[in-house]
Amino acid sequence: MKHLECLSLEKSFGPQKVLDKVSFSVEHGDIYGFLGPNGAGKSTTIRIIADLIRADAGSVHIDGIAVAKKKVEALSSVGMLIEKPSFYPHLSGETNLRLLTRLMPEIEHSEIDRVLKIVDLSSAALKKVKFYSQGMKQRLGIAQAMMGHPSLIILDEPLNGLDPVSMRDMRDLIFRLRDEGKTIFLSSHLLYEVERSCNRMCIIHRGTVIREGAVRELLYDVPEYWVEFSALNSADLEQAARAHFDADRIRPGLHGLLIKMKQEQIPDFINTCVSGNIRLRAASPLSTLEDYFLSIMES
């Protein structure tokens, strides 16, 4: 059974259709990236998953339970951070979390200390949220999403407002949660983070899913990408490259020479190098999610 499944979601705001038959599924244990440019429909989709807004058509299922029909049951093991974290500003961080333990008695009080420690907010627990920085609010949002050990954690732009160290910590936390068997649904515009963190992803554009699949497979599902070649005799390598490719497809790389080429050109060029006595040390495809994302957007 899928952990989270969206089936043909449709949603319009007035005359504007913001979601058009959006379907994707998240397996248990996935770290699932949900990508798309601003206004693509990511937040609308997440709000439909959370039952904050209703889809015009289609359905959302969590562990096979339809959210629109049995919300309480469906969301019983889901933690969410949706966009900008929302808290009662006149209450302390600790009191905000205490409201959740009062709401759900199955969450033990010690959970508050545990999650605050994870997000490094123990020392600010008694401070009113209105005095928190954006980064602290973001971390508190992640803390509340983890309360009660939910099996599915939905994080909408969790890295917003975090400094580089906190971002690294967040990435580590996501991996740790995955190792604990959690499923993570991660919506982010930080492509690098999604590439590093997620095993599967979905790209949404203008309310339509345009790609879905394993990140590693999708990354190389592009017509051409950069490959970094390094050789002992680098001058000969560059000469061979210039003979085979246009100048705008060649540029210096960190460890050698970058050449933008089609996948089928890679073995041919390696053969050329070998036959030309160029002593290759490595040939590494460097397709990034950014390249992939941009190529899709451009197409």
Added chain:
Amino acid sequence: MLFRLLQIEVFKTFSKWRSYIGFMLFAFFIPLLIIIAHYNGGLDEALYLESTERFLFTGNLYNAYFLSFLMMNLLWIHLPFLITVAAGDLFAGEAAEGTYRYLLVRPVSRSVFFVSKWLTNMIYTFLLVFFMGAVAFFTALPFEGLGDLLVFSPDFGVSILDRGDALPALLKAYLIGSLNVLTISSLALLFSVFVSNAVGPIIAAMGLVIIFYLVEFIQISFFAAIRPFLFSHYMDSWIYVFYPHIPASDLWLALAVHGVYISVFTLLSYTYFMRKEISS
């Protein structure tokens, strides 16, 4: 779940300082008025201001019961205004701060969430009305003591209740007064569901109440025809309990009208809230 949410809502309401404005004003001004009145003529002055008739009376009619009755005149405008400050914030405040989703993304049904808010509104309304009465009574008690209860009204004249009947009658009047004010707080709650600014519901609800009061007082035949259908016509129904000659059916009719308005306001709020798209 309802009880847990209700606890949370009551806690949230009373964790905001604005919820105490009404309590603070009553706690300060009612004792002040009673003390000033005590040293400035007591009942003579009060009756002189409130009635054109003249009386000769013996015994202690200017007492804690009488002052608790007198304070009920605040139920017309002052107290409803203070109630709407809290009621208007119940939903609109959440929308303004984007906090709806803090609880609603949890396994909580919207209908239970709504009911908990509605009950919080009711609790707040009853608390403030009874707090007003308690402050009046307990402040006046050491100064004026107890005695028979004198009540007067431009519509029904003067009535005097034996001291043994005074407290039950006052409690009943305050209970009915709370229900009357609940109509206005339910109206504020209705506006609160629609908007994301807590000031709007206060202005809208009080604006409508004042218009209804104008209809009550302006002598035009059309207004006279519609008056019986407006809740404002029955805002003083609490006073019926002090006049034994007023038939019980009048009180039931008043309560029924308030009940219908409360039900309609609540139903509209509920229906809209259940369909509301929470995008903040």
